[in-house]
Amino acid sequence: MADERSDFIRDIIEDDLRTGKHGGRVLTRFPPEPNGYLHIGHAKSICLNFGIAQQYGTRCNLRFDDTNPVKEDTEYVESIQRDIEWLGFSFGGTALYASDYFEEMYQLAEGLIADGKAYVCELTDEQIKEYRGTLSEPGRPSPWRDRPIEDSLALFRKMRSGALPDGACVLRAKIDMAAANMKMRDPLLYRIRHAHHHRTGDAWCIYPMYDYAHPLSDAIEGITHSICTLEFENNRELYDWALEHTRVAEKHGFTRPQQIEFARLNLDYTVMSKRKLLTLVKDGHVRGWDDPRMPTIAGMRRRGYSPEAIRALAELVGVAKTNSVVDIGKLEFCVRDDLNRTAPRVMGVLRPLKLVVTSYEAGAAGGAQTFDAPYFPPDVGKPGSRPVPMSRELWIERDDFALEPPEGYQRLAPGRTVRLRHGHCVTFEDAVVEGGEVVEVRVRHLPETLGANPQGVKVSGVIHWVSAAHAIDAEVRLYDRLFAVPRPEDAEGDFVQNLTPGSLEVIRGAKLEPSLATAAPGSRWQLERVGYFVLDAVDSQPGAIVLNRISTLREAAPARAVEAAPAEPREKNAKAKTRPAKRSPAEYRAEARARDEALAAAFDRLQRVHGLSEGDADLLTGERAVAEMIEGAIAAGAAPDAAARWLVNDPSFGKAPYAMTPANLAAFVALPLAGPAAKEVFAKMRAEGGDPRQIAAAAGLDQAADDGVVGKLVDDVIAAHPDKVAQYRGGKVGLLGFFVGQVVKASAGKASPPRVQELLKERL
RNA sequence: UCGGGGAUCGUCUAAUGGCAGGACGUCAGACUCUGGAUCUGACUAUCAAGGUUCGAAUCCUUGUCCCCGAACCA
Numbered sequence: 001m002a003d004e005r006s007d008f009i010r011d012i013i014e015d016d017l018r019t020g021k022h023g024g025r026v027l028t029r030f031p032p033e034p035n036g037y038l039h040i041g042h043a044k045s046i047c048l049n050f051g052i053a054q055q056y057g058t059r060c061n062l063r064f065d066d067t068n069p070v071k072e073d074t075e076y077v078e079s080i081q082r083d084i085e086w087l088g089f090s091f092g093g094t095a096l097y098a099s100d101y102f103e104e105m106y107q108l109a110e111g112l113i114a115d116g117k118a119y120v121c122e123l124t125d126e127q128i129k130e131y132r133g134t135l136s137e138p139g140r141p142s143p144w145r146d147r148p149i150e151d152s153l154a155l156f157r158k159m160r161s162g163a164l165p166d167g168a169c170v171l172r173a174k175i176d177m178a179a180a181n182m183k184m185r186d187p188l189l190y191r192i193r194h195a196h197h198h199r200t201g202d203a204w205c206i207y208p209m210y211d212y213a214h215p216l217s218d219a220i221e222g223i224t225h226s227i228c229t230l231e232f233e234n235n236r237e238l239y240d241w242a243l244e245h246t247r248v249a250e251k252h253g254f255t256r257p258q259q260i261e262f263a264r265l266n267l268d269y270t271v272m273s274k275r276k277l278l279t280l281v282k283d284g285h286v287r288g289w290d291d292p293r294m295p296t297i298a299g300m301r302r303r304g305y306s307p308e309a310i311r312a313l314a315e316l317v318g319v320a321k322t323n324s325v326v327d328i329g330k331l332e333f334c335v336r337d338d339l340n341r342t343a344p345r346v347m348g349v350l351r352p353l354k355l356v357v358t359s360y361e362a363g364a365a366g367g368a369q370t371f372d373a374p375y376f377p378p379d380v381g382k383p384g385s386r387p388v389p390m391s392r393e394l395w396i397e398r399d400d401f402a403l404e405p406p407e408g409y410q411r412l413a414p415g416r417t418v419r420l421r422h423g424h425c426v427t428f429e430d431a432v433v434e435g436g437e438v439v440e441v442r443v444r445h446l447p448e449t450l451g452a453n454p455q456g457v458k459v460s461g462v463i464h465w466v467s468a469a470h471a472i473d474a475e476v477r478l479y480d481r482l483f484a485v486p487r488p489e490d491a492e493g494d495f496v497q498n499l500t501p502g503s504l505e506v507i508r509g510a511k512l513e514p515s516l517a518t519a520a521p522g523s524r525w526q527l528e529r530v531g532y533f534v535l536d537a538v539d540s541q542p543g544a545i546v547l548n549r550i551s552t553l554r555e556a557a558p559a560r561a562v563e564a565a566p567a568e569p570r571e572k573n574a575k576a577k578t579r580p581a582k583r584s585p586a587e588y589r590a591e592a593r594a595r596d597e598a599l600a601a602a603f604d605r606l607q608r609v610h611g612l613s614e615g616d617a618d619l620l621t622g623e624r625a626v627a628e629m630i631e632g633a634i635a636a637g638a639a640p641d642a643a644a645r646w647l648v649n650d651p652s653f654g655k656a657p658y659a660m661t662p663a664n665l666a667a668f669v670a671l672p673l674a675g676p677a678a679k680e681v682f683a684k685m686r687a688e689g690g691d692p693r694q695i696a697a698a699a700g701l702d703q704a705a706d707d708g709v710v711g712k713l714v715d716d717v718i719a720a721h722p723d724k725v726a727q728y729r730g731g732k733v734g735l736l737g738f739f740v741g742q743v744v745k746a747s748a749g750k751a752s753p754p755r756v757q758e759l760l761k762e763r764l
Numbered sequence: 765u766c767g768g769g770g771a772u773c774g775u776c777u778a779a780u781g782g783c784a785g786g787a788c789g790u791c792a793g794a795c796u797c798u799g800g801a802u803c804u805g806a807c808u809a810u811c812a813a814g815g816u817u818c819g820a821a822u823c824c825u826u827g828u829c830c831c832c833g834a835a836c837c838a
Contacts, residue, residue, distance in 0.1 A: 068837065136766040137766080178765075232838090322776090327775045377797095377800080380801075649816045650823095651824070675817075679817090737781090739782085
């Protein structure tokens, strides 16, 4: 893997490696819950986590997140392992299980209780919900929150002992019922579940919640980068809380893992949620989890998609934090791109029409002749060929003959000559029509046209064919997109209403060339001019071949059906509608001034006395610290507009308290500093305090470089980039910024950019 | 008492104050014993407005839109 692509997660890992954050270790994990089949969205995550492990020469743990016995099953454990290995990744043959850590998690929970960090709560689930408050209202503490530690400990042990029924009580973290992040309002750590677990059997009747089990599992294994999807952003604070207060990583001699969230894969014309996929299976809209129309790994495998194609898609779509919906065409591209290079070409006719070559001898063998046809076209450059028998009676595709050809039709029609792929050219003689339908076409072959074009005759195209006497029959299953609309989950009503009505078409009398008789189930082929197909791994038998269409060939414009996908206005989702409106920072500042006369007075003064704009005055009077800073600086002699500019454009505005004094600020704005140098000094003064003159002097920024020095740097930069200079002189004036940047960089920030620009313009 | 994220060609994704680039797609052409593949060319973007700066996709402000969070699910 020479040019490994990067992304923001790999950037973080690189940084951590550089700084030695995890002692140079990298360890990822893929943590599915065994409650469903893996789908293409999981594939992206698998490629990410296992891909990183490969790239850094480490391991990715497959860990089943099996903390909810009522939903989980070994059937899923097995399918998940199979799918990961099929995708081409290795987890060392042994999967890990969160349930293996139940005892340690339990002990750590007792520790939390002993530290006063957790308590047993006897509120009912309705009460817990009620006490939790809402998005815009704080919660109230549970009456059990401050019960004695000993009581909680005894009760927790009783929970474990099995003496308590489901729902009697739960273990909760004691964090903050008023936290703005609802995940931190005393979240549940353990609940009672008298249920049989697929691995631990009946050993436990209490089970840890995800938010507790997950960080602990990561830490126990020594995971360094715990990569998950965006919806867990709110959980990160709790993830860190659990690590901090159990100190579990430290107990295992590891650094604490870091949770990083990325955007899950969404594909248009597809649904991806486990619940909806389960509905499709259970309600019989598809033939099972491995139905070739399903976006499951098992479905795509049966459809004939290769692991390489799926990995290529993951590579193609990249990793970022933007919610996105990937064009399903990208998947199709990856599939075709892979198959073009790997699938041998053979011939097969889906909807047969009899073609009689009258110039051939009559009889069963029909003056048989055999062509040696290569499996791959020259551009693919792979070896191999097979014999293709030819005879008097052939099958051709019904679509490849037209009595009245439409414009641009490059196939057989009255008066025309076409090439039989790998064989002769044939010229139309006659068509037999019965009941308005063409039932037979008669042609004469041109003997000298094997490997050569006929003299003086136009060849209207190339069509595929199969010798009728030698053909083998096959069932062909043509799959289309499962959903007819780009976003099946968006439309109101049930998503199954958006199913494509004929997403599976079964053709029974297809005719294949005889070489396919020995093809292996699961093998992939291109039926030339028709598409890519795979012998169905389940239903295809020797003598009774079943082909699944993996994909059509890419079709050029004239043949392609115009598919209009009108962009319906998206409807806001139901949850978004219930969310309370937020107030803006501007509203908060206005409220602060209404509350605080001093702020209101400053707001007024800054505008009327010091001449600041209303906008700046507003920003500077939202809180005391800022108002005092600007007014203090002005009192110390600072120009009001300059001081205001620096405060208002401060990247840390409102994020951190000022370390500088108003006098520092006043001294700063009086300094003859500009450009990056000024920013550097301001940032340091703001963060650490101190006299800006000293800061500037210490950094050597108190004096701008003189023209002589700058002039030399300009000459150096011009000499170092002759190609850019040529482009600039050729009219690419945008490059001026590039040159200025180079010179300023070379001067370590001392050159004055406006002066550099002048000098550059003179000399370019 | 609301909090956390996000917005760059039609789509996905780069550019971490200095040339808005790549891929998919679309269109046009070349080539072709697959209407495939390949090749060439074209197309199209920084959510909006203000500000800072020699220079802004990137920094600041305001606004708009989207996603996530109130399971004893993960």
